Amino acid sequence: MMKRYDLIVIGAGPAGLSAAIQAAKNGVKVAVFDENKSPGGQLFKQIHKFFGSKEHKAKVRGFRIGQELLKEAEQTGVMVHLNAIVMGLYNNKEIMVNENDQTNHYKADSIIIATGARENMIPFEGWTLPGVMGAGAAQTMMNLHGVKPGSKVLMVGSGNVGLVVSYQLLQAGVEVVAIIDAAPRVGGYGVHASKVTRTGVPLYLSHTIVKAEGTETVSGAVIAQVNSSFQKIEGTEKHLDVDTICIAVGLSPMSKLLKMAGCKMEEAAGDIPGVDENNQTSLEGVFIAGDVAKIEEASSAMITGRISGISAGRYLGYIDDEVAGNDISKLKNSLAQLHKGMFSPENKGRIDIEETDEGYKTSESLLKKGYIDDNEILSFPGVPKKKVVGIHPVIECVQNIPCNPCQDACKNGCIKVGEIITKLPAVDPDMNCIGCGLCVALCPGQAIFLVDDDYSDDYATVTLPYEFLPYPKAGTKGIALSREGKRVCEAEVLYCRTNTAMDHTALLTIKVPKEMSMKARFFTAKEAL
Amino acid sequence: MRIDKHPVLEEFEKGEVVEFTFDGKNMFGYEGEPIVAALQASGVKVHRHTTKTGEPRGVFCAIGRCTDCVMVVNGKPNVRTCVTPLEKGMQIETQYGIGTKE
Numbered sequence: 001m002m003k004r005y006d007l008i009v010i011g012a013g014p015a016g017l018s019a020a021i022q023a024a025k026n027g028v029k030v031a032v033f034d035e036n037k038s039p040g041g042q043l044f045k046q047i048h049k050f051f052g053s054k055e056h057k058a059k060v061r062g063f064r065i066g067q068e069l070l071k072e073a074e075q076t077g078v079m080v081h082l083n084a085i086v087m088g089l090y091n092n093k094e095i096m097v098n099e100n101d102q103t104n105h106y107k108a109d110s111i112i113i114a115t116g117a118r119e120n121m122i123p124f125e126g127w128t129l130p131g132v133m134g135a136g137a138a139q140t141m142m143n144l145h146g147v148k149p150g151s152k153v154l155m156v157g158s159g160n161v162g163l164v165v166s167y168q169l170l171q172a173g174v175e176v177v178a179i180i181d182a183a184p185r186v187g188g189y190g191v192h193a194s195k196v197t198r199t200g201v202p203l204y205l206s207h208t209i210v211k212a213e214g215t216e217t218v219s220g221a222v223i224a225q226v227n228s229s230f231q232k233i234e235g236t237e238k239h240l241d242v243d244t245i246c247i248a249v250g251l252s253p254m255s256k257l258l259k260m261a262g263c264k265m266e267e268a269a270g271d272i273p274g275v276d277e278n279n280q281t282s283l284e285g286v287f288i289a290g291d292v293a294k295i296e297e298a299s300s301a302m303i304t305g306r307i308s309g310i311s312a313g314r315y316l317g318y319i320d321d322e323v324a325g326n327d328i329s330k331l332k333n334s335l336a337q338l339h340k341g342m343f344s345p346e347n348k349g350r351i352d353i354e355e356t357d358e359g360y361k362t363s364e365s366l367l368k369k370g371y372i373d374d375n376e377i378l379s380f381p382g383v384p385k386k387k388v389v390g391i392h393p394v395i396e397c398v399q400n401i402p403c404n405p406c407q408d409a410c411k412n413g414c415i416k417v418g419e420i421i422t423k424l425p426a427v428d429p430d431m432n433c434i435g436c437g438l439c440v441a442l443c444p445g446q447a448i449f450l451v452d453d454d455y456s457d458d459y460a461t462v463t464l465p466y467e468f469l470p471y472p473k474a475g476t477k478g479i480a481l482s483r484e485g486k487r488v489c490e491a492e493v494l495y496c497r498t499n500t501a502m503d504h505t506a507l508l509t510i511k512v513p514k515e516m517s518m519k520a521r522f523f524t525a526k527e528a529l
Numbered sequence: 530m531r532i533d534k535h536p537v538l539e540e541f542e543k544g545e546v547v548e549f550t551f552d553g554k555n556m557f558g559y560e561g562e563p564i565v566a567a568l569q570a571s572g573v574k575v576h577r578h579t580t581k582t583g584e585p586r587g588v589f590c591a592i593g594r595c596t597d598c599v600m601v602v603n604g605k606p607n608v609r610t611c612v613t614p615l616e617k618g619m620q621i622e623t624q625y626g627i628g629t630k631e
Contacts, residue, residue, distance in 0.1 A: 148569075
């Protein structure tokens with residue numbers, strides 16, 4: 001007999017779970033289907049702290065948000081069918097599901113498709129060799145299964161996925177030999193690029209992968225420079241000694257079920273379903289949530305999920321029209337906050353942004369080299385221009401991205417972002433910093449440092465966010481690296497602090513010669529670099 | 530290839546250590562982890578060879594989508610090793626085309 005529900009949600013990732021929770025809260029009988037053996041989608045491999053503001057769960061690591069969602073789903077009575085591959089969606093809102101190699105049918109009065117996205121690939125010579133994999137695959141291997149995907153990795157793609165996964169590879173103890181991108185500028189957030197660059201990982205922009213070398217597995221890679229039409233420049237080939245090549249060149253919606261049911265797509269042959277302002281597709285009662293409609297961060301997916309949950313609840317008659325309208329408009333405001341700034345959907349692909357929203361000249365170097373150049377750093381509002389006595393924050397956050405945990409982190413009001421969360425954080429020049437370092441630990445972009453130029457006659461201290469093991473012990477001597485990841489001077493570890501609130505971002509305080517306090521941004525105990 | 534201690538995740542929850550065979554050789558992995566994790570940890574990267582040209586293939590998407598990592602498991606071909614949990618005594622074999630080597 002065919003089982004019936006009020007609402008069927010396909011996909012138990014951040015979008016699908018959020019949608020199901022929101023509908024269930026309003027009394028809708030919901031079942032979620034997911035092909036995996038555990039729910040959460042890709043959220044459990046997101047181990048970095050999320051951007052946004054408090055309502056977007058900023059500064060919380062992705063997998064912890066996943067744990068919260070699962071708890072909420074349980075509390076609201078959302079039923080999740082796992083190991084359940086939805087093979088078909090029919091236009092009478094019936095689904096066909098493969099469970100334990102049996103085919104079952106389910107029917108609902110409303111459907112929400114939250115099937116997410118898949119990684120894009122680029123073909124090149126040798127791209128099918130074992131050792132070439134999606135960046136997401138590498139992330140799955142290391143963050144879910146605790147196994148390194150390789151020893152020496154080339155990352156292809158400098159978008160947020162490429163940058164974040166590169167950083168996570170370093171955290172797993174894997175060497176990132178280089179990050180390349182065919183575009184002439186860094187694709188992802190500058191703060192994500194900076195935290196990789198300062199560890200010494202080289203970034204080759206206007207470079208493409210020519211081939212993966214090897215017969216049985218990857219034994220190397222050849223990259224080459226490209227011209228402005230993305231054509232390879234002969235004679236610029238360079239060999240890299242790697243055993244793994246990760247591909248991070250974007251994602252595409254997995255919208256096959258919608259196509260099967262006859263849903264109209266934005267473009268006839270495209271992957272993106274056309275939807276109205278309440279996330280309803282061209283099929284009445286069939287809604288979408290998350291990446292299946294538009295590739296974004298998980299934070300946005302959770303909001304679109306909630307919007308769809310409410311829309312479905314309204315469609316089914318469980319939610320009053322006015323209440324639904326109000327709730328949806330609140331969620332849309334929240335989503336709009338994430339859609340502002342330099343990386344907003346409308347600014348996507350733009351390369352002509354010369355000024356920040358506040359009128360500061362954008363950092364050219366951050367876009368073209370992946371770090372803020374010494375001669376640009378002083379022009380931003382998070383960096384004090386005059387000499388500050390004693391310890392104080394230096395905020396190297398210079399692009400309009402939607403994020404404000406630094407403002408909440410400082411109980412002494414030294415840091416101001418304001419109402420619009422994409423504004424650059426400004427440091428009050430007459431501040432009363434007590435050196436607690438919470439801003440350093442809670443900044444999801446790891447872009448805040450504490451500097452004390454008055455440590456002694458000859459030395460200053462720099463406190464930096466540190467998420468690598470082992471934590472260097474007090475007294476360890478090593479090398480301070482610049483934003484560019486180059487050796488700047490000798491440094492000595494004074495202490496390495498951590499506490500629960502900092503959630504695994506340690507504060508590493510190093511002692512450097514006074515004149516290096518605005519240059520030293522990373523520490524390595526390794527001698528040679 | 531295992532990550533002993535992780536700066537954010539600390540330790541990975543794993544099942545019991547179990548023995549399995551890869552192409553007849555004894556190996557160890559953790560019960561319940563995907564087969565691919567146990568193989569990767571033991572340095573095995575080639576999962577299969579393609580039907581027509583015999584080219585090697587390994588893990589590619591790691592989430593059960595691409596089917597590049599399929600192997601012969603307990604005599605059954607085309608098993609997606611990235612989403613199939615390891616069990617004690619499993620016989621895992623490199624896949625050649627759509628079966629084992631003749």
